[in-house]
Every structure is written in structure tokens, then in C-alpha cells.
Amino acid sequence: MSHTAHIRSHRKPRRSASTIAMRTGVAGGVLSTLAVAGASGAAHAAEPVTQTLELPTLTADLAAQVAQSADVTQQAAASYQLQAERDAAAAKAAKQAKADLAEAKKKAEEAARKEAAERASRAAERTTLSASSDTGSSTGTGSSTSTSTSTATGSAAAVVSFVQAQVGKAYVSGATGPSAYDCSGLVQAAFKQVGISLPRVSQAQSTAGTQVGLDNLQPGDILYWGGAGSAYHVGVYVGGGMFVGAQNSSTGVVERPLSYDPPSGAVRVL
Template sequence: MSHTAHIRSHRKPRRSASSIVVRTGVAGGVLSTLAVAGAAGYANAAEAEPVTQTLELPTLTADVATQVAQSADATQQAAANYELQAERDAAAASAAKQAKADLAEAKQKAEAKKKAQEEARKQAAARATRNAERTVLAASASTGASSTITGSSSATGSAASIVSFVKSQVGKAYVSGATGPSAYDCSGLVQTAFKQVGISLPRVSQDQSTAGTQVSLDNLQPGDILYWGSAGSAYHVGVYVGDGMFVGAQNPSSGVVERPLSYDQPTGAVRVL
């Protein structure tokens, strides 16, 4: 018996040729099947129409640009409208303020006009009274009655100086506020006349009408101060020069004149000398 008879061989047993052939056939069949299927799939894919999908992306067209421009115009117009409205509101406020000021001014003018009319009415009433008195005097003169205005007709001393001065100013101009030597107003003439004899009189008619002793019109003397209106609120003054005459700075159209008392009957007189 061989010494290797019981030693198992280390070689793998060979497969039979038939088994290998079968397996090779199966594998080849599978591969053939896959190849046919793949070819068929490729052919089908080649014959089918391609599938496409279109995505519409927004584009900036002329209409969109117009809309954007119109929106900008609308915004600008709105801003302009706001600004215009603000200007109108400011103008309305200014107009209301001006209207209020005009109303206040109109009220002031109306009040001033009312006062002027009242003063004119008072002066008209005073003139009417003087005219009535002149009518009475004229009637008395026509019946031979003596004048209600009497007194000394001749001036002496300081009175003569005053009379001489005022007569020498006759014909000069009347200028409001003037005190000579080329022009006077009524109280300026009286004040300057008395200054010639060292007597200082107040400047205005109202004060001059109360500067001396009140005397009646039927007891006048040359040099007496005549006034028109009431004592303390006289609106005109002059100087009695005797013989029923007076000298005064009447108005801008007449200037300084010498007139009879009947020309404009005074309402009172004061004596300073």
C-alpha cells in the first residue's frame, strides 16, 4: 500500500464540462435578453417625441414702462396738489387776517366820521343860534333900538397897543399853527398881540377863552378877547377893537380880517387887561 494512499488531495475537484456549458448558456441567455431589452428601449426612446416645457418669464414691456411713468407722474401731481392746497390755505389765512384788519379800520373810520358829524352838528347849531341873535340885533337896529353890544369904543394904554398891532396884521395869511410875523392862526394872532404888552397867554383857543375875567357882550372894551363856542372849549378867538368891530385870523381863504361883530356873532368874551 502506497504511503500516499490515505492522504486527501488538496486540489479542488474539477467541474464537469457539461455543467460549465449549461451555466455559460444561461448567462449568455440573460445577457442576450438584457441586450435585446436595452436595444428595444433605445429604439423606443428614439421614436418617441421629446417632451419640452416652456417657462414664461416676466419681461419689461412698453406697457409696463408706461405704467411706471404714469405712477411717477401721479405721485408728482399729488405732491403738487398738496403744495397748491397749502398755498391756498396760507392765502386764505392771510386774506382772513387782512379782512379782520380792514374791518377794524372801517370801524375806526366810521367812529371818527360819526364824531366829525356830531361836531359839525354842534357847530351848525351854534351858527344857527348866532344867526338868530344877529337877526334879533338887526331887527332892533331897524326899529331904532340901541345895540345890545355897548361899551367903550376908544382904546388907551396897553389896549391901544394891542388894537394897533392886530389892525396892522390885517391882510396877512392864515396858516394853522402860525404865530407870525407873516402868517397866523386865530389863537396865534391873539397870543402874539398880547405879547406886545408883556402878557403871556396860553397858545390855544380853548385856554384863551378862560384866560381872563368873563364879560358880557354888551359891555365890551377894546382889547377884550372874543371867543366862539363855550368857555373852555372855544374853537375860535379874536380881538375886539372898538366901534362894534373885531380883528381875527379867520380861515385860509380870508386870512387876517377886520369885521363887524354882526358878521359872526361871538358867544362870549374875557378881559385880560
């Protein structure tokens, strides 16, 4: 017996043919599967992906709602525009009213200044007239003071009494009494009390008698404002430097001093 007969061989034992065949089949199947999977993956990778979105169908109800919403929006816009136009018009009107008010205030102030100037002018004229009357009395050239304090008698007293009794009654253009008068209507009514018929209007009454100077007045004389024959106002001198006249609708029949509104001239009927 050889001395090496008991030592195992270093060579691996041979596999059987059946085992080798089975392993070969399994490997082949695995490779086939991988090949198919690879091919399938490559096919899917190469094929583009398309996504389809389905839009909702616009039904009749939805279209009506959309149209109604558009109408509401249009109406709201029109309403806002109308309101804006109204606001602009109101602002313009307010601005114009403010300007008109300022203009009216300016005119009122100018009228007030003008009236004040006219009053001052009349006051100066009255002062001058009073000074002239005083001068005439002291020099003996006139007797304004004596005539202004004279006492009416006879028909003159009746005329004076009548016109003073009408003080406080209303002024109405064209009226001749007994509850209201205009200036010439009062004078005509007064002289009618003593049987004297005077013309109806102030222009004619200013030439109805004898012209007398304002520094020689007597109670019952007719005073006039304006020119003789073209007078625009008349009254009756009642003595004491006073006269009675139906002045205007604001004052009615009043008794005032001559200095209140100095007359232009006078006529004597009695």
C-alpha cells in the first residue's frame, strides 16, 4: 500500500451533470427576466407621458349665473359712477354757493357803506340848514324860529289837527284814506276837511298855492320835495319845525322834524 493512499485529494469533487444543468437553467431564467424587465423599462422611459384634464361643461344654468353676475357687476359700476358724478356736482354747487354768499356779503357791505355815507351827507346838510336858519333869525333877515313855533288858527288848525290824527296809519300807493294814504292822498284829504279841493298828485299840489320860503313857513303850508311842478313827495307843515307826511310803506304816516328830510320848497293855500 502506498504511503500516500490515505491522504485526501486536494481536487474538488466533481459535481453531477444534473446539478450543473439545473443551475444553468435557473441562471438563464434570471437573465431572461432581467432582459425583459430592462426592455420594458426602456420602453416605458422612451414613451412620453400625456396627462388629460377634463374641463367642466358650461351648462345653461351656469351660463345664466355668469351673465347675471356680469349684469350685477355692470350695474354696481354704473351706480358708483353715478354717485361719483352726484358727489362732484354737489361739491361744485357748494363751491358756487360759497362764492355767491361771499359776493352777496360784499355787495351788502358796499350798500351799507353807501347808505352810511348818504346819511352822513344828509346830516351835514341838515346841520347847514339849521345853522342858516339860526343865522337868519339872529340877523332879522328871516324868522324860521318864530314861524316854527307859531300856533295854527282857523282852517290851518283844522288841517294840522287832521294830519296829526292820521299819524301811525299805513302808507299805500294810491290810497286816500281813511285807513291808509299815500303822500298826496293825505294832503288832499286834509284840505278837503276845510272845503278846499286840491289836485290829486304831488306834482300839481306843489304849484297849487303861493310859493313861500322855507324860512317863512306857517302851519298848514304844503311842503314838497323835488321841483315845483315836478315834485315827487308832499307833506304838511304843522309848526314847531315839524311836518306830517305819508312817507313810505315802511314808516306809514309819521310826524318828523324838518331836519329829518329837508323839503325843497313850500306853497301856501290858506
